[in-house]
Amino acid sequence: MKKLHLLFALISSVFSVTAQNKIDQDREAIKSLAGFYKVTFNYAETFSPEDDYKFHERHRSSAKEIAILVEDSPRKIVIQHLLVMRGDSMIIKHWREDWTYEDQTILAYDKDNAWKKVTLSANDVKGKWTQKVFQVDDSPRYQAIGTWVHVDGRHQWQSNTDSPLPRRESTERNDYNVLNRGNNLYLTANGWMFEQDNKKIVRADGRDKLIAMEKGMEEFIKTDSKSFGYAQTWWKQQEAFWKDARASWDAVFAETSYLKLNLKVENKLLYEQFFALGDRSTKEKWSSEKNKENIKKVIQTYLVKAS
DSSP states (O other): OHHHHHHHHHHHHHHHHHHHHHHHHHHHHHHTTOEEEEEEEEEEEEEOSOTTOOOOOOEEEEEEEEEEEEEEETTEEEEEEEEEETTTTEEEEEEEEEEEESOOEEEEEOSSSEEEEEEOOHHHHTTOEEEEEEOTTSOEEEEEEEOEEEETTEEEEEEEEEEOOOHHHHTTOOSOOEEEEEEEEEEETTEEEEEEEEEEEEEETTEEEEEEEEEEEEEEEEOOGGGGHHHHHHHHHHHHHHHHHHHHHHHHHHHOSEEEBOSEETTEEHHHHHHHHHHHHHHHTOOHHHHHHHHHHHHHHHBOOOO
16 A cells, blocks of 8 residues: 555656746746847738628738746746837837636627637636737737647647737728638747637627638747847837836726727827827836826726726
């Protein structure tokens, strides 16, 4: 009997070490997404069930981007992306990704700029990481759950989730209102690839209608950090404001089970308000309390009250 107990203890120890090694591999893969990159964006519609559907033009673009590791804890990793334009003289705060481990609460996109809070079981998220993607103003975009796989030298994470229209189409199209994203993220020899198999959907009256499918390839290629000097300085000046912005949004998320935002208030987009606040905060050296007070006021004006 004593030998049996020792055997069980040994097996348990092996599984524990293996699980910890897996988490460490996951964390290293996620943290490797940070860095200095040239990014290429390529999207093309590939199929439609409608015979008379007119395929839209392919989208191709490129940019320089810095992805900054702003939080690194055992079960949460936060990476902030900045677009670097006009050499290194113009910076635009871009998207943010929060990676959380075995997170049972997510905001699932519904439709028409609205998200609903969903609670998952422990089994649903066991061993999995949630990638929570936020807009340039730190409002939600989409949240997706998947398992990192490390095999044969390949490090890969896959998921499927709904999201708003991509920015490249949100101001040009109104023929669909949900993008169902098939996300495949994997590391490469010189950076990482974000491959997508997307479905463009009309969601109405509890039903989804597919209008087109799309292939997307976003390639992040490592580049020299020397051309990102101003970007790093800019972020050091702005990071306190955006830390307060994240905290302010977290308070909103905690208080609501269904979040819906107006696209515009007084003909201004939400990100325009946030960018202006960030610049003023930096220039006038606002305190954290003043940041949060002003941010809360802006968020409240865009929130759609439940009827």
